[in-house]
Amino acid sequence: MVGSKPKVPEALRPHGMISSAWRWGAGVISAGAGLVSILSYTHSIKAKFDSDSLAASALSPVRWVGITPAMDTAASIGDTMHLAVTATDSRGNALLGASTVWSSTDSLVASVDSAGTVVARGGGATGITVTVGSKVAQAHVYVQQRPAGVEIVSDSIFRVPEGERGRILAHVVDARGHEIFGLAAKWRPADPSIAAIDSLGGVTGVAPGRTSFTATYEGMVAQHPVEVYPVPASLTVLGGDAQKAPAGRRVSQLVMVQVVSRSGRPIEGVPVRFILEESAGHTDSDVDSSDSQGIARASWTLGSSPGRQTLAITAQGVASSTVITAEAEPVAANTRITVVSESLEGPVGGALEKPVTVRITDSSGVALADVPVSWSAADGGSVVASESRTDSLGESQAHWTLGPKSGEQQAYVQVGSPRSVPRFAVTATALPGTVASLAVINGKKYEGSVGSVLKSPLEFRVADRAGNPVAGVPVLLSPTSGTVGDSAPVTDSTGRVQVAWTLGRATGQQRLSARVEGVLRSVEIAARARAASPANLAFVAPKPGTANRAIQSLDVDLTDGYGNPVVDQAVVFSTKFGSVSPSRVMTDGRGRAHTRWTPGSKAGRRTLLVAVKGTDARAEFVLEPPPAPAVTKAAVPAKAATPAKKAAVKRVSR
Numbered sequence: 001m002v003g004s005k006p007k008v009p010e011a012l013r014p015h016g017m018i019s020s021a022w023r024w025g026a027g028v029i030s031a032g033a034g035l036v037s038i039l040s041y042t043h044s045i046k047a048k049f050d051s052d053s054l055a056a057s058a059l060s061p062v063r064w065v066g067i068t069p070a071m072d073t074a075a076s077i078g079d080t081m082h083l084a085v086t087a088t089d090s091r092g093n094a095l096l097g098a099s100t101v102w103s104s105t106d107s108l109v110a111s112v113d114s115a116g117t118v119v120a121r122g123g124g125a126t127g128i129t130v131t132v133g134s135k136v137a138q139a140h141v142y143v144q145q146r147p148a149g150v151e152i153v154s155d156s157i158f159r160v161p162e163g164e165r166g167r168i169l170a171h172v173v174d175a176r177g178h179e180i181f182g183l184a185a186k187w188r189p190a191d192p193s194i195a196a197i198d199s200l201g202g203v204t205g206v207a208p209g210r211t212s213f214t215a216t217y218e219g220m221v222a223q224h225p226v227e228v229y230p231v232p233a234s235l236t237v238l239g240g241d242a243q244k245a246p247a248g249r250r251v252s253q254l255v256m257v258q259v260v261s262r263s264g265r266p267i268e269g270v271p272v273r274f275i276l277e278e279s280a281g282h283t284d285s286d287v288d289s290s291d292s293q294g295i296a297r298a299s300w301t302l303g304s305s306p307g308r309q310t311l312a313i314t315a316q317g318v319a320s321s322t323v324i325t326a327e328a329e330p331v332a333a334n335t336r337i338t339v340v341s342e343s344l345e346g347p348v349g350g351a352l353e354k355p356v357t358v359r360i361t362d363s364s365g366v367a368l369a370d371v372p373v374s375w376s377a378a379d380g381g382s383v384v385a386s387e388s389r390t391d392s393l394g395e396s397q398a399h400w401t402l403g404p405k406s407g408e409q410q411a412y413v414q415v416g417s418p419r420s421v422p423r424f425a426v427t428a429t430a431l432p433g434t435v436a437s438l439a440v441i442n443g444k445k446y447e448g449s450v451g452s453v454l455k456s457p458l459e460f461r462v463a464d465r466a467g468n469p470v471a472g473v474p475v476l477l478s479p480t481s482g483t484v485g486d487s488a489p490v491t492d493s494t495g496r497v498q499v500a501w502t503l504g505r506a507t508g509q510q511r512l513s514a515r516v517e518g519v520l521r522s523v524e525i526a527a528r529a530r531a532a533s534p535a536n537l538a539f540v541a542p543k544p545g546t547a548n549r550a551i552q553s554l555d556v557d558l559t560d561g562y563g564n565p566v567v568d569q570a571v572v573f574s575t576k577f578g579s580v581s582p583s584r585v586m587t588d589g590r591g592r593a594h595t596r597w598t599p600g601s602k603a604g605r606r607t608l609l610v611a612v613k614g615t616d617a618r619a620e621f622v623l624e625p626p627p628a629p630a631v632t633k634a635a636v637p638a639k640a641a642t643p644a645k646k647a648a649v650k651r652v653s654r
Contacts, residue, residue: 060089062098062133073142074110074120077178081110081118083139087132101131110141123181148175150185150215150222158213158224160195160205161231163262168201170215170222185215185222195226205229207263230261232270232317238295241324246331246420248281248304255283257322259294259315266294271316274298280309290315306330306416307370307389329416330371334362337415337424340395344428348406348468355397356383356426358413360390367394374414376423379403379430383411406432406468432495433464435473435518441496446527450505450562458499458525460514462491469495473516481510481529503529505562531591532560534569534612537619540592556610556619558591565591569612573597577606577623599623 068084087095102112106126112118118128120143129138153169160166172183187197191211196204203213205228215222240255259270270290274283281303288296302309306328314321340357360368370389373396377383380403390396402409413424441459448454462473474488475497481504489497503510510529515522540555558566571593573580578600585593599606604625611618 062087062135063090064088065132065135065137067137067139071140075146076174076176077120078176079120083116085130098132103129109143145174145180147172149173150217150220152222152224157227159227160203162205162208162228166203172217185217188214195228230267232259232267232315233262235315235322244327247306247328250301251326255298255300257313259290268292272296273314275312277310279303279305302328306368329420332421335421336361348430348466349404351401356400357397360394360415377411379409402430404466406430432468432470435470436465437463438516438519438523448503449532450503450529453500453502460497462495476515479512507531507564531564531566534558534566534615534617535561537617539619539621554597555592555594558587571610573610575608
């Protein structure tokens with residue numbers, strides 16, 4: 001029957017396809033009860049007509065058409081409903097066998113076949129129309145899905161990489177498992193420290209492990225297992241980097257790297273490759289899989305060429321490679337070092353005008369590039385290398401500042417390790433600076449005899465400001481007394497000159513002055529000139545006395561060949577006549593000696609001898625006897641006595 005159109009329930013969108021799903025909830029809701037009533041009604045109607053009436057209905061015009069039921073509702077997509085049609089003629093008799101045409105006003109909501117079977121296709125409302133002859137009837141069909149469970153759309157286990165995001169779907173479905181659009185399940189993670197999920201099903205892998213997600217809707221629950229698997233994120237070098245070994249030898253430590261995930265956890269079973277550049281030797285294995293600690297290992301034998309060698313390490317899943325280096329050290333048997341620079345000389349304390357350059361090659365003359373080279377300086381100098389390694393020509397340069405001492409200085413070049421290659425010496429000459437000082441060497445008290453050369457020659461030294469000897473400098477000498485062999489001697493390679501000074505003839509202090517150009521202050525040397533060897537002895541004339549009395553104040557003077565008094569010299573007095581005391585006397589500061597001589601009573605000529613032992617200096621003092629007394633006669637008056645002859649003094653000299 002056709003009446004006013006009832007109110008349409010909430011429209012539902014067409015269903016989508018769902019694969020590999022689990023289904024929980026109530027059983028399938030069926031429109032079976034309505035179908036039974038429709039079929040029973042149709043059967044009862046059919047039973048009322050016999051064959052005659054059927055034949056008659058084919059000829060009678062249709063007056064009225066009705067559909068039973070006039071309105072029905074499906075709770076799930078795919079539910080079926082059977083509609084029955086009734087057609088009568090003008091007398092109210094049912095017309096059996098009349099031709100019917102069925103149609104749906106919206107086949108996306110429900111479709112109908114030629115037998116009046118309606119199938120729910122999508123949420124909403126539609127009209128089911130039947131046409132019999134010229135009459136039309138319409139029934140109203142509503143498709144309104146009812147939640148019957150929650151289905152999670154995924155494989156048997158949802159897997160997501162650590163640190164990355166994924167998406168998992170959960171549908172609210174009807175009794176036939178079709179998604180109900182517009183309804184959303186709520187998510188809840190079992191362990192958010194492993195995996196987190198938002199309201200839209202966005203999954204974040206937090207840390208490797210297994211957990212589960214739960215989707216709920218109005219008491220309906222669905223669970224699904226989740227696995228967060230680790231992803232190789234980086235390679236960490238645990239050992240074997242920056243090693244050193246002689247070229248062609250194996251490094252002492254294994255190369256070890258660890259494959260770790262984004263959270264820093266080791267990952268087992270990841271292929272790790274060891275890739276060597278050309279001429280960098282070889283490893284015992286090109287590929288190694290990480291163990292339970294995420295560690296992969298390889299032993300590395302260096303190439304035969306000295307210098308830095310590199311080993312690249314890659315791991316499956318890690319975007320960038322890790323590079324380690326090793327130093328292949330030169331060996332003495334295959335290393336040659338030559339000095340390229342010429343005329344290495346400069347002022348003391350100053351830098352050489354040009355850098356010092358050495359070239360390092362192997363025994364066949366091939367340049368050794370990128371080989372470590374270090375420089376050091378001796379003799380108080382300093383040296384700074386331009387680079388710590390040889391260039392492409394195998395050369396190394398350094399700026400050398402000489403030390404403060406003149407003469408030969410050395411710098412040392414160390415190629416590679418001192419355990420493998422001995423250091424190489426480079427020699428330069430440090431030239432002294434300008435004259436800055438003149439000094440006496442071993443300054444002491446000089447003393448000598450007048451007129452003779454000092455036993456210790458004078459020695460002078462000329463130096464620069466740093467105390468280095470300066471050669472070839474004239475030293476100007478000016479003695480106040482005596483003479484020198486050369487008044488302007490020239491300094492030798494040690495900056496020294498020796499001077500022989502012949503003292504003058506006068507005793508006492510004598511001086512010599514020395515100076516050089518460029519030094520304001522001259523050097524003064526004093527020498528004490530003592531008398532020469534005793535040469536002359538002379539008695540100082542005494543007062544005359546009688547033969548029987550001592551001669552008082554008998555003095556003698558001792559001098560050298562230049563007339564200088566000789567002091568502190570022993571003189572010895574001797575006589576055969578009488579006595580002398582003292583017989584051995586030291587000359588005083590005037591070169592004089594004093595003694596007392598008692599000639600005795602013996603008549604005649606008497607002498608006193610004085611001498612200096614070991615020399616020819618001697619003198620003799622003679623006491624002449626008094627003259628004989630005159631003969632007197634009685635008759636003749638006595639004559640006045642003639643004066644006694646004066647004592648004669650004989651002087652003996654050299």
